[in-house]
Amino acid sequence: MSARVLVVDDVPANVKLLEARLSAEYFDVVTASCGREALDICRRAECDIVLLDVMMPDIDGFEVCRQLKSDPRTHFIPVVMVTALDSPADRVRGLDAGADDFLTKPVSDVVLIARVRSLTRLKMMTDELRMRALTSCEIGVQAPEREVIADEGKGGRILLVEDRPSSYERLAPILAEEHTVDVEPDPAQALFHAADGNYDLLIVSLNLENYDGLRLCSQARSLERTRNVPLLALSNADNNVQLLRGLEIGVNDYLLRPVDKNELLARARTQIRRRRYTHYLRDSVQSTFEMAITDPLTGLHNRRYLEGHLATLAEQAAVRGKPLALMILDIDYFKSINDTHGHDAGDDVLREFASRIRKSVRGIDLAARYGGEEFVIVMPETDQHVAGIIAERLRRAIANEAFPIEKGAKQIEVTISVGLATLETKHEPVGDVLKRADQALYRAKHDGRNRVVSAAA
Template identity: 35%
Template sequence: MPGKLLIVDSIATNRIVLKVRLTNAVYEVLQAENAADAQRVLAKATPDLILINVQLDDCDSVDFCKLLRDQKQTAFIPIVLITSEDDRTERLRALKSGANDVLVRPMDEVVLLARLRSLLRSHESVEENQLRERTNEALGFAEPSSAFTPRSSIHLATPEAATSVRWASLLKPILPYKITSRIHGDTLKDISHAPSPDVFVIAVDPLEPEPGLRLVAEIRARTVTRHAGILVMLEQEDRETVVDAMDLGASDVMLHGFDADELSLRVSNLVSQKRFSDNLRANLTSGLQAAVTDPLTGLFNRRYAMPHLSRLQDQAMRKGRQFAVLLADLDHFKAVNDQFGHAAGDEVLSETARRMREHLRAIDLVARIGGEEFLIVLSETNLERSQATASRLCALLRDRPIPLTHQSSEVPITMSVGVTMGGKGYPDLPVEDLLRQADKALYEAKALGRDQVCISKLAA
């Protein structure tokens, strides 16, 4: 998930060394030598993550972090402070200012990259929900947030019961949340049917990490808990365990054992992120969403898709990313209606939509924009991956005829797809022109015999 990172450091050598490491990991790296320079960079570009050296030559780094949190453009961008000393007081001060983490030099490259992947993964989810929320607002369908906010909850999962009971007693006086606790095994049994907490705090034993890490993976895999924050706590840093925890889906890792003050700051940060994301998702699923949803397939309709595509294009151009626009059309669909009836045609459309949703990423958009025509927008991708995705969607229909519920028969169906590209390296065309390019490619796919993918000349 390579992204755009901003390094803010007054020491040129530090910037160069870190840039080399991050560039080798295929990140796009911006640089600033102090806070003022960083503001100039931010006026021209929006990074996905900001790394700040604690020693800046023009201001206090923690004050700068607070300033970034107060600015609309950077309020939700992950911020990591980098220091040369592991100082608890400064770490707490940084976390209180809105920093997501504090890393200590010399930084293990594998751990650093795992931490960045984790933060960028969380930011990508928030960013996608924000994009959809702005589309709703532009369409006039966003509702004001409810004034009532239910009490948040956290769950402590530890290897043995005595530990979680002791932690809960120390946290209850300083955290305004409902606190529950169970051992790893019992937490694993409960997550399928018990109400999901907002944040899980999971103690992982570096000598026997498997139970804790398995719990992290299960939380991320279950529908009811996948949006919860996960804070993994280690008594001592263990490189392999830290990397595994991050890559399995941990939102944060605390490396210094139990510290009530630090834990409360990290948990409060995760609770705030969870509330924000929950509110965005709730707006997306409100009753007003019906106005922009196709009632047959449950997909978004043209009314939603067009302004969403426009905003995604603006975001891609601003961040220097690429995206793909796919127009897909079912082949000989009129023959399905004529031979099997319109009810069967509706089943074919519904099943086609289900298969596409199931095999696309959550950040991708799929909409029904005509009778048997679908618009698919793939975020943060390139031409090769887009063509592969389009071919996979064609195969999903070709290889599996659609069974009819009320008839003892199956409908063989195929699909043709036209693909065009936008964003970095491609002309900044209006959305309507992008659709025309994709439509021309779709027409070519039909002319060449159907059941295939064609790339627009603009994207080739």
């Protein structure tokens, strides 16, 4: 795996040792001898993960980590503290500063490399989401980093999978101090419970009595509904092989027994913060996609989506030998609404019109704002006769009930003209159907508006 690892230590011998270990595993290694140099490298986006010593001459590792995690430019970079400090209080202090892990020297090569690989994989996945989400910032959606930095990682939903009462009766109350906790003592039911519970973190014992905890972790990673939920493994101190295997299959973090209360809470907060961050990124990507195909005023699909999807619907109709109807709707005298009542009132009319369209069409129909006050509805598996009935029903729904404007303070009468056409032959270009519907709309407006006109076959 090609990734850039930043090694930060003021002792040259330690730097050379870590550099040799990582280079042997084909990582690219960047080094820094002090905290300020490390911060500069990270801010220039020149590393994928940081291995950070604590005791340094200028800024200690805890402060470096805090600064990295509080900066929107760097907070997503994984940080592993590699230090001679070995007390539970030091580990908790590092995790509270934002570190993704805290390893005590001397660190076994196998453990170090496994942890670097695991966090690097996670970073690469996050980078991909971040790149997609950048478009959101460019079009005005707030960057998720701001919310994540302020997130304390509390108030999450946790599922604890543990079949030993002596263990879960101790751990569940600790976690409940900051989170909502469910306990699942039956490992065979845990996956179903996890899939239905919308959890922020799964904590799985790897020492289950009659069940392979690693198999459960693997199944959680392969199931769509739990694939992105962080996994925190609980293991005995002599179970290194199992832990390393867990990191390979997707376990995010682990705790060794006996479990320290504060470390448990700190690691849970770290994983929940990360879960929420990736959630924000995915939501941002989804919002960007929706904005690209949705008209922001009416909430209907926009012309770009219509033009991209219309050919597909026509092709499906031709292949299946089914009819396809298309109507263009135009709000009558819309310019006079804007001129008389103002553009805000015009927007009110467009929003209400879109709402009535949604109530009048089926789930398989495609409704889109074509531009200005023109809308298009595409109706698969609908012939001209049925389409005419639907168009007339929609015309009456518009004409028979006044439109509220100015937050309901006033109401105005609105009517529409509708041009209707159907796909005549399987080889007819869909653009020709749209053109015939547009010509029918022109006749409806020419003949007095507030009417439905069907294109001649």
